[in-house]
Amino acid sequence: MSARAVSVRSMMLTNEAKGYDDARLGYQRLDPHRPEVIFEVTSAAEIEEAVRYAVDHDHRIAVQGSGHGLTQGIEKGVLIATRRFNGVRVDAAAKTAWVEAGATWQDVMIATAPYGLAPLSGSSPGVGAVAYTLGGGMGLMARKFGYAADHVHRIDVVTADGVSRKAEADPDLFWALRGGGGNFGVVTGMEIALFDVPTLYGGSLYFDLAQHPTAVEAWRDWTQSVPDEVTSGVTMIPFPDIPQVPEPLRGKYIAQIQVAVLAGPELIEPLRRIGQPVLDTVGDLPYVESGKIFAEPDNPDSYRSHNALLSDLDPQALRSLPKSAIVAIRHLGGALACEVDNAVGHRDASYSLIVLAPGRKDVDRRVFEPWQASTVGRFLNFSYENLTAAEIAEAYDDFPRLLALRNRYDANRRLAPNHEITALQ
Template identity: 40%
Template structure:
């Protein structure tokens, strides 16, 4: 193999890896580095397509010996930050899923998606705490805490983790749980990819096969009565009711199904785990708030959970952001609608502007302490913009910043790391945690990654304890 440009160290040291080891000029490189979010175009000096734990260990030992920065990617849904140097480890080939029905657990390899977990667990009468799409990778989602579709009912996905297998930047494979290297275990549940490359996770499953889910869709012009009804209604519902209000401005693309395509919608997405008849009674005030154009809320198998939020199925270039809110007062609703509601310009650049109801089990402390810092929020503001044209980035950033400024008086000042969006400077990245948790995360990183090899994406800088 010839030498790598950009002064990358000789790759002969990676010859023991079973998967492909590719540089920018090699065939297959572009496919290997491209993730779901096309907004981040990765150009690392070398990419390793890991086929198993041994490949990750070898890659990390090489990185440690050469001082090469490391990035990890499974599906690339969270690829908000382009990588332009160093080593990228792709775990997409590591898709093993093992269900233990007796223990009620799943052990999942680094590149597996939630769809694979649901399909493996369903024959055993079990489900997992997936997010709004089952196409997302299990590991990255869980490392960021994991905000489930049923979060109010069951808490964060990270709350149910039993153990991790992780390769730390010194190239050592470690097993960690609440009793073994507890600081490492703490940081891996909500601290994102700051302390190591996870090769597998074991977590508890739910004895759940059915739920009531779907969406109540009204015209976007009816957003105000629907949102005000939802804001008044959410504090009254039990924890089994998980909902989100969204404004959807959908382009006329053939990949978007009819009748959603090319229209402006206000929607309440619903996931309810209680008695179906009780759920229908609870939803009545929302259905009466504004004319319903169509209603997809129905009893379904849990494996059909993607029908609730109808996330995009194909890769696209997107920018996302979020902010945690303490309250949703009438003034907060007015501020939200003034920025993103029906009176916004016709060319408003945000595809989705949403408010997720938090609280319930999401507000309760974890049985084992973790790094999640969203338990004091009652709502989550989230936005998505698609970079359809060259000018879109600036328009999306302006609209997002203006909306966040308007909602700041009602916020906690923090974000969730998985939906934070493109990380900025250190002060911006720190908003995903409280000052105390951020300081502890930096100290833990100094223990496991003192050279800051894991420095791309939403990472923190290591600092030794005083």
């Protein structure tokens, strides 16, 4: 047996092997992967070997780190599980970090915190940093600094032919990877910019909508004038009346207003004037603890969601939102609107609307009908569902270029990303 064959076999897990289920299951459990073979990789070289194995055996390839963004698992094929390949190397002088394929934002923040530096991470620390960034990355400081994809300096990637490449040496590939998702190769690592943000002022104000029915509209009005140093959102949650829910929230329809402020605390005073919240977690936070702002659950879950990018929030449409679903809105604009030469689309959007359906197969899309006139596109990092080719195309400003590049780098459709760029029917 060759040295390469020994190396490949040492990484492989088949469906009869101990640890197979643990390796294939990520955060999203609604439609998990059921591959023929799993490669639990710990290096870029092992990723290259796994891709070559898939090429040699004519298998499709899925990649999974944390598994937060999974839309539809592969049947058979090869799954490259990157969670053990999670190193982070910080260059404090250059204010950069090299992030390996499976690192989560928590891994990155722990590595950068001793230097007083912060990445452009998202609301959930458990999300994989690389996949998040490939999809654009709309984070806690997005209005101040833009998308995470806007601040990537270098990318190492194994393309679908099993060849390792420096993406920045190929302008087309580098452009597509920053916002185009996992359609163009298996990224083994990337260099990202860091920012001088050791702490921020942030957290959530939880309002009982039975007592403060205009809280969401008040947040919307407040966003019209806040500076770019403020990034915020609001989530409407129908909390069940069960013991597992904390007493202040139990059985209530809640508006959770999330704020991340890189300036003075006085900027959120208009929100405090809405009334007395049932819970207030806003205060000074070390950036490494920024996951407390949204306080999203970290246990594996099953859900679908549908997303739209909006030019405005119509007050009448806001009042039509169903109380039976979890609805999340994020304020965009600021640096997110700055033009950058990458694949991220619809930078003119002012808000993102997400409807989440836990444990259900589909989101009721009738919820989005009142928003049709203001819809400008969608953001795929917030779309946890199986979309058509046309719906995926709606996420981009230059879909024809992305499709042409997909045909160049993966003509045989070896890769099976969460949102696959394919020809329109």
